[in-house]
Amino acid sequence: MRERCDPSAFVAEHLKTVPPSGIRRFFDLVSEMDDVISLGVGEPDFITPWHIREACIHSIEHGVTAYTSNYGLLELREEISKLYSQKYRVDYNPESESLVTTGVSEALDIAIRAIVNPGDEVIVVQPSYVSYVPSVIFAGGVPVPVSTKMSNNFKITSEELEDAITDKTKAVIINYPNNPTGAVMDKDSLESIADVIVEHDLMMISDEVYDCLTYNGTHTCFASLEGMRDRTILLNGFSKSHAMTGFRMGYALAAPEIIDSMMLIHQYSMLCAPITAQIGAIEALKNGEGEVQKMVREYDRRRHLIVGGLNKLGLECFEPKGAFYAFPSISSTGLTSGDFAEGLLNEQKVATVPGDVFGEAGVGFLRCSYAASREDIHTALDRMDEFVDGLKV
Amino acid sequence: MDKQTRHILEILEEDARTAPEEIANLTGMTVDDVTKNVEQLEKNGIIRKYKTIIDWELAGEEYVHAIIELKVTLERKLGYKAIAERLYKFPEVRSVRLLSGGHDISLTVRGNSMKEVAFFVAEKIATLDQVQGTTTHFVLKTYKEDGVILHEPEHIKRLQISP
Numbered sequence: 241m242r243e244r245c246d247p248s249a250f251v252a253e254h255l256k257t258v259p260p261s262g263i264r265r266f267f268d269l270v271s272e273m274d275d276v277i278s279l280g281v282g283e284p285d286f287i288t289p290w291h292i293r294e295a296c297i298h299s300i301e302h303g304v305t306a307y308t309s310n311y312g313l314l315e316l317r318e319e320i321s322k323l324y325s326q327k328y329r330v331d332y333n334p335e336s337e338s339l340v341t342t343g344v345s346e347a348l349d350i351a352i353r354a355i356v357n358p359g360d361e362v363i364v365v366q367p368s369y370v371s372y373v374p375s376v377i378f379a380g381g382v383p384v385p386v387s388t389k390m391s392n393n394f395k396i397t398s399e400e401l402e403d404a405i406t407d408k409t410k411a412v413i414i415n416y417p418n419n420p421t422g423a424v425m426d427k428d429s430l431e432s433i434a435d436v437i438v439e440h441d442l443m444m445i446s447d448e449v450y451d452c453l454t455y456n457g458t459h460t461c462f463a464s465l466e467g468m469r470d471r472t473i474l475l476n477g478f479s480k481s482h483a484m485t486g487f488r489m490g491y492a493l494a495a496p497e498i499i500d501s502m503m504l505i506h507q508y509s510m511l512c513a514p515i516t517a518q519i520g521a522i523e524a525l526k527n528g529e530g531e532v533q534k535m536v537r538e539y540d541r542r543r544h545l546i547v548g549g550l551n552k553l554g555l556e557c558f559e560p561k562g563a564f565y566a567f568p569s570i571s572s573t574g575l576t577s578g579d580f581a582e583g584l585l586n587e588q589k590v591a592t593v594p595g596d597v598f599g600e601a602g603v604g605f606l607r608c609s610y611a612a613s614r615e616d617i618h619t620a621l622d623r624m625d626e627f628v629d630g631l632k633v
Numbered sequence: 634m635d636k637q638t639r640h641i642l643e644i645l646e647e648d649a650r651t652a653p654e655e656i657a658n659l660t661g662m663t664v665d666d667v668t669k670n671v672e673q674l675e676k677n678g679i680i681r682k683y684k685t686i687i688d689w690e691l692a693g694e695e696y697v698h699a700i701i702e703l704k705v706t707l708e709r710k711l712g713y714k715a716i717a718e719r720l721y722k723f724p725e726v727r728s729v730r731l732l733s734g735g736h737d738i739s740l741t742v743r744g745n746s747m748k749e750v751a752f753f754v755a756e757k758i759a760t761l762d763q764v765q766g767t768t769t770h771f772v773l774k775t776y777k778e779d780g781v782i783l784h785e786p787e788h789i790k791r792l793q794i795s796p
Contacts, residue, residue, distance in 0.1 A: 267794040280794035370796050541640060541659035548658055591793050614659070
């Protein structure tokens with residue numbers, strides 16, 4: 241008899257320090273319940289616009305099912321470059337400064353791996369999307385979380401950033417409009433961040449996947465700031481703007497040296513992003529603007545509905561100016577984020593995500609997605625009202 | 634058009650019964666401002682009418698619809714307006730449109746039977762002086778009416794929680 245194996249002994253040491261996503265635990269809880277109203281999703285509730293789906297179907301019917309260039313279809317990269325030069329006045333060479341990835345998640349992963357040496361510190365501005373910290377760890381780097389505050393509308397200040405910088409700092413990851421807070425950064429605030437980036441010779445990884453979902457004023461692309469183009473790895477995709485989450489379509493824009501090193505990993509691990517999704521992305525960029533604006537206007541209405549509703553319940557909620565999340569403080573209830581979210585789910589069957597899964601800065605908050613129908617938002621608010629009332633007794 | 638007016642119009646176009654309170658919730662305006670704004674839009678004729686889209690077939694009413702294409706000769710000075718006016722005054726005529734291309738005018742006609750619609754076209758429309766010829770297309774099934782899909786399958790399920 242051969243000796244039995246203990247598979248756990250094979251798991252890499254550095255992975256043992258990475259806790260599973262707090263979202264995962266909630267997902268498991270919810271999946272066992274019926275009739276749940278969900279404000280827990282990080283994806284649009286719209287279906288991908290038909291013209292995009294139709295373009296994909298048409299391409300499959302015509303046998304367009306092969307590999308593409310590792311970089312992605314040139315036509316798509318050209319459309320992306322055109323978008324950035326028209327919308328943000330920042331120019332990227334589609335042949336050497338653009339890489340199409342399997343979702344922004346892949347772009348983020350290889351962006352970090354492309355620049356981080358073992359032991360390098362990467363500042364993660366929080367509350368943040370759940371994958372930033374683990375991605376830094378996977379790359380052998382050291383994540384350094386920096387907390388933003390509701391009193392400052394969850395914007396990062398140059399002082400807060402400076403305080404976290406050491407001689408080991410290599411890069412900063414920001415995400416505005418922000419998941420989970422809905423915060424945006426105005427141009428002036430970003431300029432002061434850009435000064436710090438230059439002063440300390442850092443790279444900025446700017447995840448701007450929610451750029452189209454900006455409700456007051458216009459989004460400022462970090463790479464469009466003076467001198468920032470070559471200091472920025474710009475990440476974006478089609479999931480949020482065009483309701484294409486399942487297509488897994490993202491891209492990175494950066495200096496050729498950076499794109500080359502990202503490409504090195506990408507060509508051996510992913511090879512290329514799925515061609516059907518790339519065809520959809522081309523159609524989205526060529527003819528999708530009208531549908532995007534329609535969805536944005538509807539999100540804007542739901543935003544008013546949920547933020548007004550939450551504040552009426554006594555859950556203080558700052559005005560999110562981007563993305564599709566409201567991030568109310570639940571500290572007035574005396575409960576932790578986890579207890580509040582779990583109680584709300586068990587007693588009233590409303591799914592939300594506790595703020596602390598997005599980092600220390602999210603402690604005492606709750607992420608409520610308004611990528612849900614108005615009817616669901618109304619029902620959820622009614623049920624939350626009952627839950628909060630129940631706490632007072 | 635300002636942003637708030639566009640919001641109001643889109644909300645009402647989607648659901649004409651949306652209460653002013655709800656429109657206020659959705660736009661951040663006060664109920665008073667919403668009411669005043671809507672009254673103004675009604676007064677200007679921007680909001681023409683509030684209507685209901687009914688699936689009469691499901692209700693058991695066997696209406697017959699037909700699309701009638703007309704070729705017309707124009708009267709001096711009056712142009713298409715004169716013939717359009719003559720046509721739209723018939724209650725059986727549900728819509729009147731001036732077209733480019735092979736025909737000049739398209740009508741939608743509703744009646745209780747094919748015979749009724751056919752006789753209406755033959756007696757009332759084809760006999761008009763300006764009408765040179767008509768082509769009648771009977772509607773066999775309506776899939777989408779004024780932006781509303783009448784028999785939409787259920788939506789796919791999404792994850793309840795996602796990052």
